[in-house]
Amino acid sequence: MSDIHTVSGAYALDAVDDIERVAFARHLEECPACVREVAELTATAARLVDAVTAVPPAWLRERVLDEIGRTRQIGPLIRRPAHAVPATRRWRRAAVAVAAAVVLVAAGGGALAQEQRVRDAQRQAAQAAEIEAVLTAPDAMVQAAPGPDGLGRVTLVTSRARDEAVAAFGGLESPGVDRTYQLWTQRGDQSTDKGKLGTGVTSGTVLVAGVRTEQKFAVTREPAGGSTAPTEVPPVSLKLD
Amino acid sequence: MTSPRPRVRPDAAEPPGLDDLLRRVARGDEDAFAVLYDRIAPRVYGLALRVIRDPAQAEEVAQEALVDVWRTAGRYDPARGSAISWVLTIAHRRAVDRVRSEQATADRTRRAAVTEVAFDEVVEEATARFEQQQVRRCLGNLTELQREAVDLAYYHGYSYREVAELLGAALPTVKTRMRDALIRLRDCLGVSFG
Numbered sequence: 382m383s384d385i386h387t388v389s390g391a392y393a394l395d396a397v398d399d400i401e402r403v404a405f406a407r408h409l410e411e412c413p414a415c416v417r418e419v420a421e422l423t424a425t426a427a428r429l430v431d432a433v434t435a436v437p438p439a440w441l442r443e444r445v446l447d448e449i450g451r452t453r454q455i456g457p458l459i460r461r462p463a464h465a466v467p468a469t470r471r472w473r474r475a476a477v478a479v480a481a482a483v484v485l486v487a488a489g490g491g492a493l494a495q496e497q498r499v500r501d502a503q504r505q506a507a508q509a510a511e512i513e514a515v516l517t518a519p520d521a522m523v524q525a526a527p528g529p530d531g532l533g534r535v536t537l538v539t540s541r542a543r544d545e546a547v548a549a550f551g552g553l554e555s556p557g558v559d560r561t562y563q564l565w566t567q568r569g570d571q572s573t574d575k576g577k578l579g580t581g582v583t584s585g586t587v588l589v590a591g592v593r594t595e596q597k598f599a600v601t602r603e604p605a606g607g608s609t610a611p612t613e614v615p616p617v618s619l620k621l622d
Numbered sequence: 623m624t625s626p627r628p629r630v631r632p633d634a635a636e637p638p639g640l641d642d643l644l645r646r647v648a649r650g651d652e653d654a655f656a657v658l659y660d661r662i663a664p665r666v667y668g669l670a671l672r673v674i675r676d677p678a679q680a681e682e683v684a685q686e687a688l689v690d691v692w693r694t695a696g697r698y699d700p701a702r703g704s705a706i707s708w709v710l711t712i713a714h715r716r717a718v719d720r721v722r723s724e725q726a727t728a729d730r731t732r733r734a735a736v737t738e739v740a741f742d743e744v745v746e747e748a749t750a751r752f753e754q755q756q757v758r759r760c761l762g763n764l765t766e767l768q769r770e771a772v773d774l775a776y777y778h779g780y781s782y783r784e785v786a787e788l789l790g791a792a793l794p795t796v797k798t799r800m801r802d803a804l805i806r807l808r809d810c811l812g813v814s815f816g
Contacts, residue, residue: 396780430665445659455694
């Protein structure tokens with residue numbers, strides 16, 4: 382049984398992180414039996430709530446009913462039963478969202494020449510495919526660590542077979558005025574630059590190539606243009622070997 | 623998957639009407655939402671309280687989750703699961719997001735030393751209602767490691783990675799235990815879908 386398949390229990394218990402959720406959702410697309418299993422295991426997890434029900438304070442009802450009166454709904458009219466969007470396609474969209482994060486990171490450089498944009502778009506599409514490939518690799522290993530000062534989260538999915546990793550950043554604290562988060566791999570006292578999130582950027586997804594022979598993945602806060610070597614003790618460091 | 627087959631589902635399968643209520647809510651029916659609220663709020667709030675432990679924060683999270691149910695009702699897909707599991711998935715995700723962002727991992731790890739007590743509390747709280755008794759009995763049928771894994775993940779909001787660390791078990795073991803535990807619970811509770 383493949384590794385990804387066994388995550389169904391953790392998935393139903395919500396004990397996975399965002400990247401694993403996307404990776405597993407991708408797996409569901411190719412595994413109809415898993416869709417049923419997950420539906421059943423999720424329903425089973427929901428039954429666990431029977432043991433912990435509690436009556437909320439009466440004012441909560443008023444407050445919620447009041448708030449929904451002011452809250453716009455999303456998507457109620459999209460459903461067309463005759464040619465409904467296959468449920469599975471929505472899972473694909475989740476994967477694309479990860480890919481879109483890359484585009485966000487890569488963009489932001491102002492107006493570029495059309496030709497350059499096309500090339501960039503092609504490169505980004507290729508990179509998005511690469512990212513998906515890492516996330517769904519049979520040997521994908523997922524690690525996570527809190528961001529600097531315990532804010533946000535850094536998640537690293539590594540495929541040694543592909544010699545690549547995907548690093549996802551969410552809700553980090555600001556790297557500081559005119560500073561950027563920079564990514565490194567390290568071996569001994571040798572650090573290799575693996576790119577930057579961008580000045581002031583606190584979330585995003587980055588493909589990191591060349592990890593197999595490295596010992597650590599690290600993140601530091603550097604001046605806007607980036608540094609040639611880390612200028613601080615990495616506040617985030619994950620083992621690669 | 624969603625062939626337009628006439629839906630003649632016997633009402634006994636689930637507490638009648640949650641599906642219908644949700645469909646009406648998706649069309650913007652506020653009265654239907656009020657009825658739905660009364661049906662689901664104790665579970666949404668109870669779950670938030672169990673995971674977060676702090677009543678004030680649990681109230682906030684329950685409110686967010688219930689408003690989410692209103693906001694996204696149109697996205698509920700009966701082909702993917704029952705209405706109640708959809709609602710509780712939203713509530714659990716919200717509660718977990720809160721606890722995971724709330725404390726640094728180290729902090730939570732320390733707190734989890736009392737996990738066995740916490741599980742006893744859960745069992746204690748399961749009072750005379752039949753479903754509760756059933757859940758309690760079925761939880762009792764799990765192995766120690768299975769029960770702890772489910773307890774830490776679902777009732778405390780830990781990721782399986784954290785659970786592995788807390789229990790000093792290997793990652794694949796924890797993953798497998800979680801799946802085995804849910805399968806055993808599913809069979810014990812007679813949960814089926816589709």
